[in-house]
Amino acid sequence: MTLITAILLVTLLTSLLIGRVKTDRKMWFALAGIGINAVATTLPALQALGGIPTEAMLGGNHITGPIPIRIDGLSAWFMLTIHLISLTGVLYGISYLKGYRATSGKTTLHACALVVLHASLTLLCAVQNSLIFLILWEMMAISAFILVIFENEKMATLKAGINYLIQSHISIVFLMTAFIWIAVQTGSYDFKAMGSYLTDKHPLTCYLLLMMLLVGFAFKAGFVPFHTWLPLAHPAAPAHVSGIMSGLIVKIGIFGILRMGLLLPAGHLPVGQTILMLSLATGIYGILNATVHRDYKRMLAYCTIDNIGIIGIGIGIGFIGLGIQSPTVCYLGFGGALLHVLNHAIFKSLLFMAAGNIYQQTHTLNMEHLGGLFRRMPQTGFIFLAGALAIGGIPPFSGFISEFCIYSGILEGFDHGNIALLSSYILAFGGLSLIGGLSVMTFTKSFGIIFLGTPRRALPHPVEESPLMMRVPLYILAAAMGLMMVFPHRLMELTGDITCALLPSHLPSIDMGAHQQTFIHIAWASAAFILTGIVVWQLRRVITTRHPSKQSPTWGCAYTAPTSKCQYTGKSFAKPLAKHFNLILREHKRFRPLAEGERYPQESRHYMSHYSDAVQERVITPLNKRLLYAANYIKFIQNGKVQWYVLYGLLFIVLIVGIGWWQSLTTLFHEIITNHP
Numbered sequence: 001m002t003l004i005t006a007i008l009l010v011t012l013l014t015s016l017l018i019g020r021v022k023t024d025r026k027m028w029f030a031l032a033g034i035g036i037n038a039v040a041t042t043l044p045a046l047q048a049l050g051g052i053p054t055e056a057m058l059g060g061n062h063i064t065g066p067i068p069i070r071i072d073g074l075s076a077w078f079m080l081t082i083h084l085i086s087l088t089g090v091l092y093g094i095s096y097l098k099g100y101r102a103t104s105g106k107t108t109l110h111a112c113a114l115v116v117l118h119a120s121l122t123l124l125c126a127v128q129n130s131l132i133f134l135i136l137w138e139m140m141a142i143s144a145f146i147l148v149i150f151e152n153e154k155m156a157t158l159k160a161g162i163n164y165l166i167q168s169h170i171s172i173v174f175l176m177t178a179f180i181w182i183a184v185q186t187g188s189y190d191f192k193a194m195g196s197y198l199t200d201k202h203p204l205t206c207y208l209l210l211m212m213l214l215v216g217f218a219f220k221a222g223f224v225p226f227h228t229w230l231p232l233a234h235p236a237a238p239a240h241v242s243g244i245m246s247g248l249i250v251k252i253g254i255f256g257i258l259r260m261g262l263l264l265p266a267g268h269l270p271v272g273q274t275i276l277m278l279s280l281a282t283g284i285y286g287i288l289n290a291t292v293h294r295d296y297k298r299m300l301a302y303c304t305i306d307n308i309g310i311i312g313i314g315i316g317i318g319f320i321g322l323g324i325q326s327p328t329v330c331y332l333g334f335g336g337a338l339l340h341v342l343n344h345a346i347f348k349s350l351l352f353m354a355a356g357n358i359y360q361q362t363h364t365l366n367m368e369h370l371g372g373l374f375r376r377m378p379q380t381g382f383i384f385l386a387g388a389l390a391i392g393g394i395p396p397f398s399g400f401i402s403e404f405c406i407y408s409g410i411l412e413g414f415d416h417g418n419i420a421l422l423s424s425y426i427l428a429f430g431g432l433s434l435i436g437g438l439s440v441m442t443f444t445k446s447f448g449i450i451f452l453g454t455p456r457r458a459l460p461h462p463v464e465e466s467p468l469m470m471r472v473p474l475y476i477l478a479a480a481m482g483l484m485m486v487f488p489h490r491l492m493e494l495t496g497d498i499t500c501a502l503l504p505s506h507l508p509s510i511d512m513g514a515h516q517q518t519f520i521h522i523a524w525a526s527a528a529f530i531l532t533g534i535v536v537w538q539l540r541r542v543i544t545t546r547h548p549s550k551q552s553p554t555w556g557c558a559y560t561a562p563t564s565k566c567q568y569t570g571k572s573f574a575k576p577l578a579k580h581f582n583l584i585l586r587e588h589k590r591f592r593p594l595a596e597g598e599r600y601p602q603e604s605r606h607y608m609s610h611y612s613d614a615v616q617e618r619v620i621t622p623l624n625k626r627l628l629y630a631a632n633y634i635k636f637i638q639n640g641k642v643q644w645y646v647l648y649g650l651l652f653i654v655l656i657v658g659i660g661w662w663q664s665l666t667t668l669f670h671e672i673i674t675n676h677p
Contacts, residue, residue: 003040003041003044003069004058004069004123004126006037006040007037007040007041007119007122007123008119010033010036010037010040010119011033011037011115011116011119013033014029014030014032014033014036014112014115015033015112015115015116017029018030018033018108018111018112018115019108019112023104023107024098026104026107026108026111027090027093027094027097027107027111027114028094029111030090030111030112030114030115031087031090031091031094033115034086034087034090034114034115034118035087037118037119037122038083038086038087038118038122041071041079041083041122041126042079042080042083044071044076045071045075045076045079045080046076046080048071048072048073048075048076049073049076049077049080049494049497049498051073051497051501053070053071053072053073053501054069054070054071055068055069055070055071056068056069057069060129063131064129064131064132064189065129065131065188065189065190066129066190067127067129067132068127068128068129068190068191068192069126069127069128070126070128071125071126072498072501072502073494073497073498073501073502074255074258074259074338074498074501074502075125075126077338077341077342077494077495077498078125078251078252078255078341079122079125079126081247081248081251081341081342081345082118082121082122082125082248083122084345084346084480085243085244085247085248085345085346085349086114086117086118086121086244086248088349088353088473088476088477089114089240089241089243089244089247089349089353089473090114090240091469091472091473092239092240092243092353092356092469092470092473092474093114093238093240093241094469095467095469095470096238096239096240096356096360096470097110097238099360100150100151100238106150106152109146110146110147110150113143113144113146113147114143114147114244116139116143117140117143117144117147117244119139120136120137120139120140120143121140121248121249121252123136124136124137124140124252124255125252125255128190128191128192129189129190129191130179130182130183130189130190130191131179131183131189132189133179134172134175134176134179137171137172137175138172140249140252141165141168141169141171141172142165144164144168144245144249145161145164145165145168147237147238147241147244147245148160148161148164148233148236148237148241148245149161149236150237150238150241151236151238154236156236157236159232160229160232160233160235160236160237161233161236163228163229163232163233164229164232164233167219167226167228167229168219168220168229170219171215171216171217171219171220171226172216173216174212174213174215174216174219175213175216175217175256177212178209178212178213178216181209181212182194182197182209185197191259191260191263192263194209194260194263195263195264195265198263198264198265199265203270206264206265207270207271210260210261210264210271211274213256213257213260213261214257214261214274214275216256217253217254217256217257217260218253218257218278219253220249220250220252220253220256221250221251221253221254221257221308221312222250222253222282222304222305222308223253223278223279223282223305223308223309223312224278224281224282224285224286224305224309224615225615225619227282227286227305227615228613228615228616228620230250230301230304230305231289231298231301231302231305231613233245233301234246234297234298234300234301234304234352235295235297235298235301235365238356239297239352239353239355239356239357239359240352240353240356242297242300242301242352242355242356243348243349243350243352243353244349246300246301246304246344246348246349246352247344247345247346247348247349248345250304250308251341251344251345254308254311254312254315254337254341257275257315258315258334258337258502261275261315261319262502265504268319268320268322268323269319269320269322269323269324270323271319271323272315272316272317272318272319272320272321272322272323273316273320273420273421273424274316275312275315275316275319276312276313276316276317276320276424276428277316277424277427278312278316279308279309279310279311279312279313279315279316280309280313280427280428280431281309282305282306282308282309282312283305283306283307283308283309283310283312283313283431283432283435284306284309284431284434284435285305285306285309285584285615286302286303286304286305286306286307286308286309287302287303287306287434287435287438287439287442288438288577288581288584288585289302289305289584289585289611289613290302290303290305290306290438290439290442291438291441291442291445291574291577291578292571292574292577292578292585292587292611293611294366294367294368294449294570294571295365295366295367296355296358296365296367296446296450297352297355297359297365298365299367299442299446300348300351300352300355303348303351303391303439303442304344304348306435306439307340307344307348307391309435310340310344310402310403310406310432310435311337311340311341311344312337313337313406313428313431313432314333314334314335314336314337314338314340314402314405314406314409315333315334315337316333316428317329317332317333317336317406317409317410317413317428318330318333318334318337318409318499319333320333320413320421320424321333321334321409321413322503322504322507324413324416324421325507326412326413326416327503327507328412328515329409329412329413329416330499330503330507331409331495331496331499331500331515332405332406332408332409332412332515333406333409334495334498334499334502335405335492335495335496335498335499336402336403336404336405336406336408336409336495337402337406338495338498338499339401339402339405339488339491339492339495340399340402340403340406342484342491343390343398343399343401343402343484344391344399346398346477346480346481346484347386347387347390347391347398347399347477347481348387348391349477350383350386350387350474350477350478350481351384351387351388351391353470353473353474353477354380354383354384354387354474355384356470357377357380357466357470357471357474358370358373358377358380358450360466360470361373361376361377361463361464361466362459362463363459363460364459367446367449367450367570368449368456368569368570368571369456369457369459370449370450370455370456370457371449371450371452371453371454371455371456371564371567372451372452372453372454372455373450373451373463374451374452376462376463376464376465377451377463377464377465377466378465379465379466379471380465380466380471380474381447381451383471383474383475383478384447384450384451385447385451386478386481387478387481388443388446388447389443390481391439391443392436392439392440392442392443393436393439393440394440395522395525395526396485396522396525396526396529397481397485398481398484398485398488401484401485401488401491401519401522403432403436404522405492406432407429407432408515408518410425410428410429410432411429413425438577441574441577445570445573445574446570448568448573449568449569449570449573453564453567453568454564454567455564456564456565456567456569457564482530485523485526485530486523486526486527486530487523488519488522488523488526489516489519489520489522489523492515492516492519493516571609578611583614584614585611585614586611586612586613586614586617587609587610587611588609588610588611588612589607589608589609590606590607590608590609591605591606591607591608592605592606
């Protein structure tokens with residue numbers, strides 16, 4: 001009770017103080033408030049990771065009932081991730097927002113929303129009362145909406161924010177329906193009531209209930225086809241907000257799937273196969289779109305979708321392990337998913353912040369306008385490269401560890417199951433391999449186009465390295481990636497303990513010895529790689545300082561005056577792939593073709609092209625048009641006349657009274673018939 005009270009009081013007091021201090025100090029107060037809440041909840045989180053969970057029961061009231069607070073290993077893992085990304089994100093935002101010269105009111109609202117968002121995310125991981133959970137979910141959605149529309153003078157930003165808010169509330173509708181269903185049947189809002197309620201229910205009931213919850217959480221996590229808010233909101237939001245949304249908000253959807261799914265007493269096999277197939281589609285769809293997009297923040301947004309697919313593959317493998325009663329498959333599936341949650345939160349936040357550095361120096365999100373930035377922004381370039389290697393799953397970088405764990409779970413599953421499960425494993429292995437290969441291609445294109453070569457356009461002002469305050473959070477996240485590279489076995493021990501605590505008691509204990517030894521070997525190889533890189537770098541420095549370097553023009557292949565237009569573009573890099581997947585990757589072109597017989601155009605020609613989201617274009621947009629068309633038939637209801645609105649209220653009251661009267665009348669007739677047959 002003291003902990004929850006402290007979080008709420010700190011959030012309230014920080015929000016009040018933010019409104020009273022000077023504009024340049026508001027974000028510092030937000031950082032302080034988030035830091036206090038993070039410190040207050042870190043101790044119970046660390047205790048939970050050590051095997052000592054925290055559980056308390058708050059009194060509540062006659063509406064909410066008792067409010068259970070439970071911080072177990074799963075809650076602690078997500079809470080510590082939330083603290084790390086929130087603190088580094090706000091620290092980055094302090095310097096990033098200086099470039100906007102925003103008004104005091106806008107900065108106040110932004111800073112308060114950051115504090116509320118962190119508090120709501122933290123409490124979502126601890127509260128296990130479905131009614132309070134929905135209230136916190138709404139707080140998270142509204143605060144994130146405020147953060148997204150920071151540049152609310154732009155119509156595109158407002159549209160992206162409203163799109164996010166609408167889909168967040170569709171998510172709440174599904175969650176509310178499932179929670180009300182359980183509460184009506186059990187008379188309790190406690191999460192444990194769902195598990196006890198479904199113990200004696202038919203597996204089909206369990207499956208339908210979890211599918212309803214899965215859809216609700218899938219909207220927030222960004223699973224296809226519930227992802228369409230994500231590629232719009234991430235480019236519209238400031239860089240630190242994009243990092244927090246990609247690193248944390250989508251992960252709270254993953255937390256919900258794990259928390260609710262592991263409460264089910266049966267039906268794990270069909271649930272696992274459903275999540276696995278949905279995740280494969282999500283991962284492949286996301287990385288295909290990331291490969292062809294040239295807006296580098298939109299590209300990173302689609303990479304978030306692809307990594308959600310990877311996490312979902314691990315979760316699907318874990319649930320299949322529960323279904324086939326294999327604790328090792330559970331350990332590798334769930335453990336790999338949890339590790340990738342942390343991995344992705346770190347390197348995706350790092351990449352979004354590096355993208356923010358690029359945007360503030362160049363004022364463009366189109367990578368086709370950039371080039372040669374590595375010479376001018378070497379530290380940002382190195383950090384972006386490290387994040388790109390990690391997200392591509394290149395060994396021994398941190399992304400490789402979690403993907404290797406999921407691969408191991410898939411291979412372990414080949415020893416169990418029938419032909420249907422074997423087919424699922426083959427699809428999962430092939431899909432994960434395709435995602436990894438396309439991810440390498442995506443970031444080869446992005447890093448090469450942005451940082452290498454020569455500038456493709458003259459920028460409005462000279463480009464230089466970002467301020468130190470915008471690089472410090474990147475160094476912190478890069479250091480966290482380095483620790484994960486060197487100590488993967490320690491992290492796998494933690495995820496193993498979390499998984500063991502979540503699994504049913506009837507499953508045999510997990511033998512993690514052989515797999516732990518493999519991760520120890522990976523740790524030694526990673527340490528050797530890092531040391532070798534440092535030694536080679538130092539030797540190079542010594543040699544190059546003793547011998548002056550000579551520069552001369554490279555051979556131009558007979559071009560005496562090459563231009564930047566001779567370089568590869570992002571479109572030309574991804575065009576062959578886009579042709580093969582043109583059913584998914586919808587290209588729209590705008591140009592005036594040459595007339596018949598016109599070999600040498602008499603005037604300049606312009607060629608423009610862009611790729612659209614197939615789900616948005618073929619499903620969401622036509623559905624919106626149909627809804628608007630149907631709404632035109634009932635728009636007379638909202639006519640702006642107060643008299644009509646008063647009449648609507650009276651009719652509603654009459655309807656409610658009529659329903660009550662009808663229920664009383666039917667009850668009376670039922671008693672009469674029962675007593676006097």
